[in-house]
Amino acid sequence: MPKAFSSEVGTGSRQENASKKGSKLDLFRFVPFRLNRLAAEASAALSGEYQERYGLDIPEWRVLATLGFRSEACSAQYVAHCTRTHKSTISRAVTALLRRQLIERVENEDDRREYRLRMTRKGKALYEELIPRLLRKEQEILSCLSAQERKDFALMLGKIEKSLDLVQTSKEASKTAGY
Amino acid sequence: MPKAFSSEVGTGSRQENASKKGSKLDLFRFVPFRLNRLAAEASAALSGEYQERYGLDIPEWRVLATLGFRSEACSAQYVAHCTRTHKSTISRAVTALLRRQLIERVENEDDRREYRLRMTRKGKALYEELIPRLLRKEQEILSCLSAQERKDFALMLGKIEKSLDLVQTSKEASKTAGY
């Protein structure tokens, strides 16, 4: 048995850790770090569903999620905007999904640079099968919170998203830079 | 001016989007997706400080944060555990920090497989300069929440972390698998 790591880190309050030279930073209380870890862990928890079970990676799953939620077909660019994923990543995901015949694309008569994407019957079937599993997983992850807490949590996420300028607005197209 | 993307996505309630065939999933209401986006956005907001200003990447910053918070020197393995970062990633970060003379390492007499890492004077100076900037950024990000909300938010993050088995405990060493 190896010696256990002490649980010292993360137990002191930030105030206690102020020294003459300056304040210290406890990673375990630092929200950006916690968000990173949490996101990674949540992704890992979900990947069992879409990755192992259906052979989808995250970008592919995001494309399906966007197409599945919308009623009409939409462009790759739109998917990239919605999911905040780089267009080259979306392009590769689209190629993979086309190859597996989970989605199809039709030329846009109005603008021949872009294609309209939509799920095939096969893609829809996979989507219908996958969604409930993912929603269940999400509920599992949130099962530690009461109904009220979940509501509050979602509300606060929304506020932070807004403050980070993440909210989807109709003005979205004007701030494309950096996606 | 390009036509703006509609803001349709993310505005409907999940109930409204249930069809005969099954429920849909709104990415904008799906917590794992939101956490991913939020984490990416928060990281980007911080990277201006440690990346552009001090030439540190995330793993390097995590090593410094761990060493800076602890009073005694500690091993690379310990840093990997604390930060939930793969040991090979930490190894590379340590190499880079050694080269820049921001940290130094001394042999551990008790166990010559591992090294004790600690910040140099130069590393401490950088740390002392960087920390307040990062804490300020964190506060900026959270500025949209009231004091009570921040407290609640931290509490809920803690609950979810716990439910995802992320909490740092003295038993930590026994569940190394998967890092």
Added chain:
DNA sequence: TTAAGATAGTCTCACTTGCAACTATCTAAA
């Protein structure tokens, strides 16, 4: 002692992804 298994740290390989260049197309202004 000796041997088997565990652990710390490094390194190679493969994979993912962002960046930026590129083609084709559209838009707007001269």
Added chain:
DNA sequence: TTTAGATAGTTGCAAGTGAGACTATCTTAA
């Protein structure tokens, strides 16, 4: 028109990272 600039989508390239092999060392039990 014509031309300059913007945009959709694809692709090559480079950087970052996890998996796992590998070396050196430690531990434990025969």
